[in-house]
Amino acid sequence: MRAVVCLKQVIDPLTPATSLALDVQDMKIRVRAAAPPVINGFDEQGIEAALRLRETIRELEIVCIAASERFNTDVMKRALAVGADQLILVQDPSLDTWNSYPVAYALAAAIRQIGGADLVLCGRQGSDWDNGLVPYILADLLAMPLLTLAKRVNIADGKRVEIERVLADGSMTMEAALPAIVTVTSELGALRMPSVAARLTAARKQPRQIALADLGAGAPPALAPEVIDLAIPVTGRNCTFIEAADGPGAGVRLAETLLETGAVRLGMER
Amino acid sequence: MAGILIVAEVDAGVLRPEYWELATVARAVSASIPGGVSVAVIGADVAAAAQQAAGIGPDTLHVIDDERLANPWPEAHAAALIQLCGELSPQMVLAPRSILGAEIAARLAVRCGWPLLQDVVQIEATPDGGLQAVRPVSGGAVAATVRIGAGPWVVVPRPRAFAPAAASAVAEITPTRHAFAPPPFATACGTPQRVAVQGLSVDRAKIVVAGGGGLGGPEPFTLLREVAALVGGAVGASRVAVDSGWVQSTMQVGLTGKTIAPDLYIAVGISGAIQHLVGCSSSQVIVAVNSDPAAPIFGIANYGVVGDCKEVMTAFRDTLATRAAQAGRAV
Ligand SMILES: Cc1cc2nc3c(=O)[nH]c(=O)nc-3n(C[C@H](O)[C@H](O)[C@H](O)COP(=O)(O)OP(=O)(O)OC[C@H]3O[C@@H](n4cnc5c(N)ncnc54)[C@H](O)[C@@H]3O)c2cc1C
Numbered sequence: 041m042r043a044v045v046c047l048k049q050v051i052d053p054l055t056p057a058t059s060l061a062l063d064v065q066d067m068k069i070r071v072r073a074a075a076p077p078v079i080n081g082f083d084e085q086g087i088e089a090a091l092r093l094r095e096t097i098r099e100l101e102i103v104c105i106a107a108s109e110r111f112n113t114d115v116m117k118r119a120l121a122v123g124a125d126q127l128i129l130v131q132d133p134s135l136d137t138w139n140s141y142p143v144a145y146a147l148a149a150a151i152r153q154i155g156g157a158d159l160v161l162c163g164r165q166g167s168d169w170d171n172g173l174v175p176y177i178l179a180d181l182l183a184m185p186l187l188t189l190a191k192r193v194n195i196a197d198g199k200r201v202e203i204e205r206v207l208a209d210g211s212m213t214m215e216a217a218l219p220a221i222v223t224v225t226s227e228l229g230a231l232r233m234p235s236v237a238a239r240l241t242a243a244r245k246q247p248r249q250i251a252l253a254d255l256g257a258g259a260p261p262a263l264a265p266e267v268i269d270l271a272i273p274v275t276g277r278n279c280t281f282i283e284a285a286d287g288p289g290a291g292v293r294l295a296e297t298l299l300e301t302g303a304v305r306l307g308m309e310r
Numbered sequence: 311m312a313g314i315l316i317v318a319e320v321d322a323g324v325l326r327p328e329y330w331e332l333a334t335v336a337r338a339v340s341a342s343i344p345g346g347v348s349v350a351v352i353g354a355d356v357a358a359a360a361q362q363a364a365g366i367g368p369d370t371l372h373v374i375d376d377e378r379l380a381n382p383w384p385e386a387h388a389a390a391l392i393q394l395c396g397e398l399s400p401q402m403v404l405a406p407r408s409i410l411g412a413e414i415a416a417r418l419a420v421r422c423g424w425p426l427l428q429d430v431v432q433i434e435a436t437p438d439g440g441l442q443a444v445r446p447v448s449g450g451a452v453a454a455t456v457r458i459g460a461g462p463w464v465v466v467p468r469p470r471a472f473a474p475a476a477a478s479a480v481a482e483i484t485p486t487r488h489a490f491a492p493p494p495f496a497t498a499c500g501t502p503q504r505v506a507v508q509g510l511s512v513d514r515a516k517i518v519v520a521g522g523g524g525l526g527g528p529e530p531f532t533l534l535r536e537v538a539a540l541v542g543g544a545v546g547a548s549r550v551a552v553d554s555g556w557v558q559s560t561m562q563v564g565l566t567g568k569t570i571a572p573d574l575y576i577a578v579g580i581s582g583a584i585q586h587l588v589g590c591s592s593s594q595v596i597v598a599v600n601s602d603p604a605a606p607i608f609g610i611a612n613y614g615v616v617g618d619c620k621e622v623m624t625a626f627r628d629t630l631a632t633r634a635a636q637a638g639r640a641v
Contacts, residue, residue: 056606057451057584069452138447138454164566167585169447171428172412176420185496188384188413205499207382208409208568209507209560213500214383226549226566227559263425265443265456273446273453275591279598279614287617291625294597294615299633303574303595304517304541306634 041097041198043090044157046147046174047106047119048080053167057272067267068136069168077112079119082163084231085224089161089193091123091232097195101125103154107146109136113247120242121234127245128154132252138169139264142257144177149257150250151182159201160221164189175223185216191227312370313345315400317391318363319411320353321382325362327513328406328467330474333366335404335433335467337475342435343401343461348372351485352390354380360485365477372398376490382410383499388417389492395422397488401461407469407569419464426464427456431471441465449565450588469513470571470592505558508535510544512561517543517574520563520590523550524579524600524619531557533623534578540630546570546590548580564589579619582607599623 051060051071061070087104094100104119107130119127130146137143151157160182165172179186190203191211195218202215206225234242282297284290298304314336319326336347346369351360353375360373374390391414395403405415407429419426427433431453432444440459445468447454512518519538521531531545538545546568547561563570565585575593580586582598582605590596591610598611599622608614615622 051448053449053585054583055451060448060451062452069448167449170449170565173416173420173426176416180420185385187497189409206409206559207502207504208513209511210502210504212381212502214497215499216497226553230553261423263419263423265425265427265441265458267454268442268457269455271453271455272451275587275610277596277610277612279608279611281608281614281616287621288625290615290617291622291627292629294599294613294622295626295629295633297613298574298597299630301595303597304630306540306630306637 041099041158042101042103043093043159043161044151045083045086045090045102045104045119045124046160046162046178047083047104047116048163048166049077049106049108049111049116050080050166050168052076052078053081060272062270062272064270067270069270076115078115080163080166082165082167082224082226084163085226085228086161086163087119087122087124088231089190089222089224089228093193093195094123103128103157105130105147105150107135107143107150107252109133116247117242118234120245120247121239122232123234123238127247128250129247130250130252130255135252138171138267139260140171140173141177141260141263144174144181145257145260146252146255147174148178148181149255153250153255156219158218159195160184160219161193162221162223164223164225175221179221182219182221184219184221186221187214187216188223189225190222191225193222193224311345312348312398312400313343314340314347314402314404315395315398316347316349316368317403317405317411317414318349318351318359319406319408320351320356320359321408323355323359325359326406326408326411327474328408328411328469329363330366331467331469331472332404332406333475334472335465339402339433339435345401346370348398348400350374350391350394352379352387364483366475367478368483371483371485372488373485374488374490378490378492381499381502383497384410384413384417385495385497386492388414390490391418392421393491394488403462403464405464405466407466412466415464415466422462424462424464425458426466427458428466429468430465431468433465433467446588449585450591451584469569505560507560508545509538512544512546512563513568513570515544516572517541517576518546518563518570518572519543519576519578520546520548520580521551521557521578522548522580523554525551525556528556530620530623533620533627537623537627537630540627540634543572543574548586577607577611578623580607581605582609
């Protein structure tokens with residue numbers, strides 16, 4: 041049985057806005073300092089979901105596939121260090137895009153080339169462009185059922201995938217026959233740390249590089265809106281600091297201030 | 311051919327609040343999109359919700375009422391919407407950015423090959439028959455302006471980015487009922503397990519008191535609950551508080567939690583990471599309590615207190631409680 045986990049290399053989402061450089065010529069968001077990229081956090085959780093499945097399904101092969109313009113191989117190799125069997129990097133200049141279609145076409149072609157997958161795991165969305173569209177396109181291209189926002193993933197008798205899907209006010213179980221695509225969300229929990237032994241083994245493993253041209257991915261449709269401007273939004277407010285001798289004093293002052301300004305009204309309707 | 315089709319999502323028998331915001335967007339662009347404004351109500355036992363939805367005075371109202379649509383089952387709801395779009399050929403579909411709404415919008419867009427404009431905070435029709443919109447990207451750190459040519463389009467506005475439309479007077483409109491005829495389903499779903507929300511839910515409250523990593527554990531949330539009870543508000547949380555298991559994920563505010571814009575947002579022990587701010591920065595008044603004077607949360611706060619959250623909030627609660635008791639005696 042094979043699980044494919046789709047990975048995206050992204051700018052570290054914790055990069056402060058002041059360190060972002062907006063290239064409004066190419067419509068790209070770049071980082072000023074030489075800060076390394078990261079594997080999209082939700083995709084890491086996809087790896088974690090696969091690793092948990094392998095705890096009971098010993099023969100589960102975990103293949104991670106990423107598609108991008110270029111890679112920081114050391115960063116991407118974290119997938120091998122935590123226990124993925126294979127890492128496939130599909131590289132092409134056309135994949136440096138906010139358009140989800142070329143990326144999904146490349147991933148689908150790579151999945152087909154390795155002989156398909158029983159389960160495809162994706163993060164719920166990329167932390168860079170927040171489109172969250174790749175899993176939907178993949179499901180369409182691979183003609184697989186799609187289950188989204190899983191905080192728990194389980195495979196029953198080798199034939200069905202069951203998930204617990206997060207809702208705004210709870211959760212709900214969902215299931216589909218394999219092969220299927222599942223997206224995971226942060227409630228699933230963080231990716232485990234690699235053991236020292238695993239890290240050493242992984243250091244010897246190399247990712248497999250595939251050129252997009254060798255995949256026969258087909259031409260994606262031109263459906264994405266064009267980005268015509270990028271800007272850092274101005275969200276600042278003038279903060280009035282409540283001054284007081286100590287913490288409790290500040291708490292009292294804060295309550296009085298909010299009551300005076302009418303921001304808080306006591307005994308009001310909800 | 312329909313012009314604009316608004317997806318009226320029904321959640322536990324009630325229209326989701328985003329519906330009224332979608333109506334505002336529809337009104338803003340309807341002059342440039344011929345064909346009028348239609349509403350799609352999809353669910354089970356949605357007669358009352360459909361009547362409520364008629365309050366915006368749409369040109370037509372379409373209902374798919376079917377037992378199989380009782381649960382927020384994405385595949386079934388998407389099938390119903392795709393079916394309606396096949397029958398109505400809308401130029402623009404407006405869906406709420408709820409968990410279900412965003413999903414069926416994506417499924418519709420991919421299935422029909424229509425461009426998807428997600429998370430838009432501004433939108434206008436362009437003279438060449440296209441659309442131009444602004445949306446946050448990179449967790450809210452950057453605003454991207456995007457443009458797309460001729461429709462049909464699927465548009466998912468950001469919650470609270472548009473003012474809710476008022477219900478106009480009683481609209482007399484007879485809903486067109488459509489029999490649900492989905493293709494075979496490839497997924498199945500169980501009954502939702504809804505967690506009981508203690509007090510008000512964050513996305514409906516006018517005042518939200520939210521706690522983050524600075525609270526250090528689940529106990530101080532009791533203090534926040536007491537404050538929320540006094541001011542008639544709800545308790546929210548950052549992802550750190552949720553991921554640490556201190557509170558339920560239903561309380562999370564931010565990029566992957568709820569997007570809210572209450573009258574008052576009190577952020578306690580929350581650093582103000584961009585992915586959190588994107589969910590609360592439209593609040594009318596923001597108060598930050600944080601021990602670090604350099605915390606980014608102060609950059610978007612109207613009032614700030616530099617101090618220990620327990621000390622500050624205990625005194626805050628006690629002052630409010632005393633004032634409430636005095637007010638009670640005065641009446
Ligand atoms: C793709 C993505 C999506 C995300 N989605 C969300 C989301 O939806 N919502 C969300 O909240 N986050 C989200 N995050 C996480 C976000 O980046 C931050 O990690 C998170 O918001 C930090 O939470 P925090 O500020 O509560 O905790 P911390 O970063 O731990 O900050 C704690 C704060 O408390 C202060 N503090 C410490 N002790 C005290 C004390 N005694 N009294 C007062 N103050 C104190 C500290 O100074 C600090 O500012 C997301 C991240 C990514 C990458």
